[in-house]
Amino acid sequence: MHHNANDFPLLDHVSSGVLAIDLAGNIVLWNKTLEQWYGENRESMLGKSIYDCFPLLKQEEIRTRINSIFQDQDGSTLTFGPDQLLFPCTLSDGKTRAQQVTVSLLTDHALALFSIEDQSNQYELVKNYKQVAKDLQTELEQKAALESRNARLISAIDQAGEAVVIINHSGDIEYVNKAFYQQTGWNKDEIDSISFYNGLFADRYESFKTHIDGVFTAGETWQGRQEITCKDGSSFTASISIAPITDQHGNVTHSVIIQEDISQQVIVDEKLRHSQKQEALITLVGGIAHDFNNLLAGLVGQAYLAAREVKAMPKTAERLKKIQMISQEASEIVKQLLTFARQGEHESKEFPLDAFIKEFSKLAQHTVPESIKWSFDFNQANYAFRGDANQLQQSLLNIVQNAVEACSDTAEAQISLILKPLQDDEDTFRFIKKYPVLRYGNFAHILIKDNGCGIMAENLSKVFDPFYSTKQLGSGLGLAIVMGCVRHHHGIIDVNSKQDEGTSVHLFLPMKAVKPEQDFSHPQGLTSAKILLVDDDTRVLEPTKELLESMGHDVELACDGQDACEKFESNPDSWDIVITDMVMPRMNGLDSAIRMRSSRPDIPIIFATGYDQSLVIENTRKMKNSVLIGKPFNPDELDQIILKMIKKS
Numbered sequence: 229m230h231h232n233a234n235d236f237p238l239l240d241h242v243s244s245g246v247l248a249i250d251l252a253g254n255i256v257l258w259n260k261t262l263e264q265w266y267g268e269n270r271e272s273m274l275g276k277s278i279y280d281c282f283p284l285l286k287q288e289e290i291r292t293r294i295n296s297i298f299q300d301q302d303g304s305t306l307t308f309g310p311d312q313l314l315f316p317c318t319l320s321d322g323k324t325r326a327q328q329v330t331v332s333l334l335t336d337h338a339l340a341l342f343s344i345e346d347q348s349n350q351y352e353l354v355k356n357y358k359q360v361a362k363d364l365q366t367e368l369e370q371k372a373a374l375e376s377r378n379a380r381l382i383s384a385i386d387q388a389g390e391a392v393v394i395i396n397h398s399g400d401i402e403y404v405n406k407a408f409y410q411q412t413g414w415n416k417d418e419i420d421s422i423s424f425y426n427g428l429f430a431d432r433y434e435s436f437k438t439h440i441d442g443v444f445t446a447g448e449t450w451q452g453r454q455e456i457t458c459k460d461g462s463s464f465t466a467s468i469s470i471a472p473i474t475d476q477h478g479n480v481t482h483s484v485i486i487q488e489d490i491s492q493q494v495i496v497d498e499k500l501r502h503s504q505k506q507e508a509l510i511t512l513v514g515g516i517a518h519d520f521n522n523l524l525a526g527l528v529g530q531a532y533l534a535a536r537e538v539k540a541m542p543k544t545a546e547r548l549k550k551i552q553m554i555s556q557e558a559s560e561i562v563k564q565l566l567t568f569a570r571q572g573e574h575e576s577k578e579f580p581l582d583a584f585i586k587e588f589s590k591l592a593q594h595t596v597p598e599s600i601k602w603s604f605d606f607n608q609a610n611y612a613f614r615g616d617a618n619q620l621q622q623s624l625l626n627i628v629q630n631a632v633e634a635c636s637d638t639a640e641a642q643i644s645l646i647l648k649p650l651q652d653d654e655d656t657f658r659f660i661k662k663y664p665v666l667r668y669g670n671f672a673h674i675l676i677k678d679n680g681c682g683i684m685a686e687n688l689s690k691v692f693d694p695f696y697s698t699k700q701l702g703s704g705l706g707l708a709i710v711m712g713c714v715r716h717h718h719g720i721i722d723v724n725s726k727q728d729e730g731t732s733v734h735l736f737l738p739m740k741a742v743k744p745e746q747d748f749s750h751p752q753g754l755t756s757a758k759i760l761l762v763d764d765d766t767r768v769l770e771p772t773k774e775l776l777e778s779m780g781h782d783v784e785l786a787c788d789g790q791d792a793c794e795k796f797e798s799n800p801d802s803w804d805i806v807i808t809d810m811v812m813p814r815m816n817g818l819d820s821a822i823r824m825r826s827s828r829p830d831i832p833i834i835f836a837t838g839y840d841q842s843l844v845i846e847n848t849r850k851m852k853n854s855v856l857i858g859k860p861f862n863p864d865e866l867d868q869i870i871l872k873m874i875k876k877s
Contacts, residue, residue, distance in 0.1 A: 245315070245344035248334065249278045251298055256339060265317050265325070284314050297333045297340045306331040315344050326351035391466075391487040394473070397444055402482065411466075411489050413459035440470060443483050447472045456487065464491045521559070521838035522765050525860035528555045529771025532863045536778060559860050578740060581611035581672055585647045588621055592628045596643060600635050606647035611672050612740045615717045623713040627676045627733050630707070634680025634731060646675040650736075659734070663720050670739045671719075677732040683725040691723055756780040757874055762792040762808035762817065763836075768859070772807075775863050781870070789815030793823050800828040804874050810837040821851065832873040836861065 239246045239259045248257035258273040279286050285294065293306050308314050308329040317325040328345040385392050391408035395401055401419050409415060439450045450470045455463045466487045473482040535548040589604040596602045628643065635641035650656050650671050660666045683691065692711045707723075710733075714721045718738055725731035759781050763769045773783045786792035789812050796803060806824060808817040815823075821833050833854040853876065855869055 244346065246342065247273075247278070247344075248337075248339040248341045250339060253277050253279055255281070257341075262344070282315055284312075284316070290314070294331060294340060297331055298338070300333065315342075319348060323348070389488070391485075391489075393485040393487065394482050395440070395485065396482055399440070408487070411458070411464070411487065412456065418459075440483055440485075443470050443472050444480050447474070447480050453490070464489050465494045466490065517838065519838070521859040522768050524555050524559050525836075525838075526765075526767035526771055528552055528559075528860040529768070529775050529863070531555065533771060533774050533778065555860060556862070559858075576614055576616055578612060578614045579617060581613040581737070581739070582606055582609070582647060584613070584617060584620070585645070585674070588624055589645055591621070592625065592645065595625065595628060596632055599641065600632065601640075601642040603642065603644045604646075605644070607649060609649040609672075610739065611647070611649075613672070613737060614740050615737070616713075619713050619716070623710040624674075624676070626707065626710055631676060631678035631680060631731065634682070635678050636680075638680050641679060643676070643678045646673075646677075648673050648675075659722065659736070662722070663736070666720070666736060671736045672739055674735040674737065675732060676735075677730060679730040682727040682729050682731055683723075684727050688723065688725060692721075756782065757804035757870055758782045758784075758802060759870070760784055760786060760792060760796055760803050760806045760808075762786040762789065762806065762812070762820070764788050764809065764812040768809070776866075779863075779867050788812040789817060789820030789823075792820050796824045796831075797827055800824070800831070803828075803831060805832040805834065805870055807834045807836060807870075810835055821854070825851070832876070834866075834869065834873070 236246075236257060236259075239257070240261075242259070243261060245262040245265055246257065246259040247255055247262060250256050255273050255276050255278055258268075258270045260270075262273075263269055273281070279291070285291060290308075297306065308331075312329075313324060313327065314329050315327060317327070319325050326347045328347050330343045330345070332341050332343075333339075334341050386405045388405060389407055391411050392403075392405045393401060393408055394403040404419060439452070442448060443450060449472070450468075452468060454466055454468050456466045457463050467490045468488075469486045471484050471486075472480040473484055475481050531548050531551045535545050535552070538544045538548065585606060586604075593602045593604075628645075631643045635643065650666060650673055656666075656673075691707050693708065711721060714735060714737075720734075720736040722734040722736075723731065724734070759776060761769065761773055761776065761783050762785075763772070764787055769785055769787075773785060776783045784795065786795055789808070791814075792806070792808060793815065796806070806821070808820060810817040817835055817837075821835070824831060824833075830853065833851065835854060835856045836859055837856065838859045853873065855873065857866070857869065
């Protein structure tokens with residue numbers, strides 16, 4: 229049956245495109261809307277195969293579905309969405325027309341009716357809606373990410389070790405983190421009631437306010453150190469950095485202040501400066517002592533020789549002996565300087581510390597006036613100790629002398645000396661907490677305490693400084709020498725004192741788990757020796773040669789290590805002993821001794837020194853059949869050492 233638009237006149241007035249096909253697939257209806265969309269009039273389209281005109285319909289799945297319309301007598305419909313574009317049609321703007329296609333069966337006419345609805349506007353709205361939804365989702369995600377970052381930033385600031393403070397132009401605090409509360413002692417409820425300027429800087433805030441005002445006016449940053457006042461009135465040193473916070477127009481609205489407590493760093497810096505100052509002083513003292521010892525060596529030698537030559541003049545001989553005694557006293561002072569400088573010769577031997585302390589107590593008691601009560605107590609233990617007994621005795625005497633002077637104006641004054649091992653008590657725990665090394669070793673605890681005038685708190689940190697003294701005629705070397713002694717023995721010293729209550733000096737010395745060494749007796753009788761005497765200082769060389777010759781020895785001189793080696797190597801077996809200075813030009817004493825030992829390994833060597841560094845001392849002690857003595861030396865003792873070494877070799 230042939231059909232045309234006149235059979236369906238209403239279809240020319242609908243906005244949708246409408247066409248119909250018969251069972252063979254030929255187009256039998258084409259309304260005016262389609263004419264407008266495709267530019268093809270009705271007459272040209274009727275009778276054409278829909279599959280030829282719109283190739284997408286040839287797809288097997290789609291064609292099968294269209295054919296099913298004719299087979300289904302119930303008048304079911306098919307719908308194809310905009311994504312399939314079965315009837316492509318271009319709009320005026322070049323875009324493809326979005327369409328919704330519905331296929332239904334006209335049962336009475338045996339036709340399949342296609343309704344093509346233009347959904348370009350709706351599709352564009354949906355598309356825009358999806359874009360809006362996507363943009364909104366992106367914005368929400370960005371906002372959530374920003375909030376998350378801000379939360380992490382706030383958490384990081386709040387957990388930071390440095391205090392962070394935000395203030396406004398008036399100095400009012402608007403934000404602080406936890407570190408601020410910990411540093412200053414203020415709590416959250418009190419922050420609103422204090423001004424950053426007045427509350428934290430007391431009478432120092434004016435200078436700091438100037439820096440903050442500069443941040444607000446010039447927008448510049450500032451860094452520096454400032455004393456911060458805590459809630460309880462105490463203060464601490466802080467490293468402070470101030471930076472401006474600006475609004476969107478670049479105007480400074482607030483300042484952020486980052487505040488780090490550097491109290492410990494200040495203490496460490498001060499200790500470092502003090503240590504550097506002390507090391508420079510040690511170097512100076514060591515150099516002076518070396519030169520002074522050389523002068524004393526020459527003076528002692530000359531006085532000794534002169535005394536021998538004027539035996540017929542008793543008064544003159546007596547004066548010369550006094551010169552020798554005074555020179556020896558000066559030598560002892562230099563030894564104290566070298567002890568302080570950690571450059572003196574140390575005779576380390578092993579001995580029982582308890583026996584030493586018992587003997588020292590007897591000695592110390594003679595230096596304590598009868599007006600001061602002296603007490604001594606010790607706990608039985610294994611006190612095997614290796615060290616320099618003379619140096620330790622001198623250090624303890626210095627402490628006792630300080631205690632005696634502190635008790636000079638004290639009624640019922642008393643000084644106590646106590647020796648005990650480290651015990652599990654409250655005092656020991658306090659010292660272990662302060663000096664953790666005590667936990668891992670076997671230490672003896674020596675305590676000297678008095679009930680004298682005590683030490684003012686501001687002076688307590690200076691008591692070990694060299695040449696520091698509160699006494700008008702004090703040398704200031706007493707406790708400085710004690711400190712040098714304790715350090716040499718790898719020990720610890722601690723001083724506790726309160727003004728008008730007294731002072732306690734604690735020494736902790738490491739013990740040894742070995743038996744003390746036995747001393748050797750001096751050789752008996754006298755013999756002469758062929759001696760090679762080496763020194764670059766003629767003030768020492770000439771009088772020493774004379775006094776050795778006066779003792780019956782045959783002496784030849786060398787002006788430095790190189791000269792000594794040349795003379796020694798000309799006939800190595802002719803020498804009985806070598807006495808050499810340590811510090812000389814061209815070749816020092818240690819290097820020349822090593823060279824001479826290569827020619828004759830058994831030659832006894834005496835090293836004489838005005839001062840020597842610890843490394844040189846250690847190297848000379850490793851050399852067998854050698855002795856290290858300090859200048860100036862006692863002539864008779866030197867003679868005994870020479871004979872003892874020759875006999876031993």
